[in-house]
Amino acid sequence: xxxxxxxxxxxxxxxxxxxxxxxxxxxxxxxxxxxxxxxxxxxxxxxxxxxxxxxxxxxxxxxxxxxxxxxxxxxxxxxxxxxxxxxxxxxxxxxxxxxxxxxxxxxxxxxxxxxxxxxxxxxxxxxxxxxxxxxxxxxxxxxxxxxxxxxxxxxxxxxxxxxxxxxxxxxxxxxxxxxxxxxxxxxxxxxxxxxxxxxxxxxxxxxxxxxxxxxxxxxxxxxxxxxxxxxxxxxxxxxxxxxxxxxxxxxxxxxxxxxxxxxx
Numbered sequence: 001x002x003x004x005x006x007x008x009x010x011x012x013x014x015x016x017x018x019x020x021x022x023x024x025x026x027x028x029x030x031x032x033x034x035x036x037x038x039x040x041x042x043x044x045x046x047x048x049x050x051x052x053x054x055x056x057x058x059x060x061x062x063x064x065x066x067x068x069x070x071x072x073x074x075x076x077x078x079x080x081x082x083x084x085x086x087x088x089x090x091x092x093x094x095x096x097x098x099x100x101x102x103x104x105x106x107x108x109x110x111x112x113x114x115x116x117x118x119x120x121x122x123x124x125x126x127x128x129x130x131x132x133x134x135x136x137x138x139x140x141x142x143x144x145x146x147x148x149x150x151x152x153x154x155x156x157x158x159x160x161x162x163x164x165x166x167x168x169x170x171x172x173x174x175x176x177x178x179x180x181x182x183x184x185x186x187x188x189x190x191x192x193x194x195x196x197x198x199x200x201x202x203x204x205x206x207x208x209x210x211x212x213x214x215x216x217x218x219x220x221x222x223x224x225x226x227x228x229x230x231x232x233x234x235x236x237x238x239x240x241x242x243x244x245x246x247x248x249x250x251x252x253x254x255x256x257x258x259x260x261x262x263x264x
Contacts, residue, residue: 013244013245014241014246015244016042016240017043018042018044019042019044019097019098019243020046021043021045021099021243022089022096022099022133023035023048023100024048024100024129024133025104026047026048026049026058026102027047027049027054027058029206030201030206030235031047031100032058033236034102035047035100036236037235037239037240038098038243039062039067040236041244043067043098044069045067046070046072047069047070048072048074048085048103049073049074050073050075052072055071055073058071070088070092072084072085072088076129076130076133077124078132082132082133086137095144096140096147097148097243098147098148099133099150100239101129101133101134101152102152103129104126104152104174105126107121107170108166114170121170122170125174126175134151134185134196137149141189142192145193146193147193147194147195148242148244149185149194149195150199151199152178153178154175154201155256155258155261156168156175156176157200158176158179158254158262160172165216165220166216175200179200182196182197182198186251186252197251197253198254199235199238199254199255199256199257200254200255200256201230202224202230202256202261202262204229204234213229223264224259225259225263226259228259229259234257235257238255238257
C-alpha cells in the first residue's frame with residue numbers, strides 16, 4: 001500500500017513565523033540585513049554584539065516588522081559572555097531555532113609586518129568565536145533535535161588575493177577556517193537534525209570594507225562579472241533559504257553570494 005506524500009507549498013517552506021534566531025553582529029551591515037530578512041519572514045530576533053546600544057536601536061527598528069526582538073551585549077571571544085546570551089535567549093523565548101554567526105573583524109597589514117596580536121585578534125573573533133557560539137547554542141539544538149546554523153565566511157576564504165588588492169592574511173585564513181569548520185560540523189551534527197551551512201559573501205559596502213572599496217573600486221569591479229557590489233538586499237534570500245525548511249536537505253554547503261567573482 002502506497003502512502004501519498006503531503007504536498008508543501010513553497011511559501012510554507014520559507015515561512016519563519018515564530019522561530020527564534022540569534023544573529024551575532026546583527027546590529028549593522030550584513031548582520032542587520034540578514035536579521036531584517038528573517039524578520040520579514042516572521043522570525044523573532046536576538047541581536048547581539050559588543051555594542052549593546054547599537055543592538056538595542058536595531059532591535060527597536062526591526063520590531064516594527066511585527067516580530068519580537070531582544071538586544072544583548074556579547075563578546076564572541078568570551079565563552080562566558082556567549083553563555084549569558086544563550087541563557088537570556090532561552091529565558092525569553094524558550095528555544096533557539098536559528099544561529100547566524102556573523103560577528104567578525106579584519107586587519108590589514110602585509111604578511112611580513114602583521115603582529116601576532118593582530119593575527120590572534122582576527123582568528124579569535126572570526127574562527128574561535130564561531131566555534132564558541134556553535135558549541136553553546138548547539139547544546140540547545142541537540143537537545144531540541146533540530147536547528148539551523150549559518151556561519152558567515154567570505155570569498156576570501158575560498159582563494160588568495162593579489163597583494164595590490166587587499167592585504168589581510170588573517171582574515172583570509174580565518175574565513176577559510178570557517179568554511180572547513182562548517183563542513184565538518186555539518187557531518188558531526190547531521191545525526192541531531194541540525195543543518196550547518198556557510199555563506200561566502202563577496203564585496204558588500206560595510207563599515208569593514210568601505211576603505212578598500214573606496215580606494216580599489218575600479219580594480220574590484222573589473223573582477224566581478226556582474227560589475228557591481230552587493231546591495232542592502234542581496235544577502236536576504238540566501239539567509240532566509242538556509243534558515244528555513246526550504247534547505248532541510250542542504251548541509252555542509254557554502255553558498256557563494258559574490259556577483260560571480262569566484263567564477264572567473
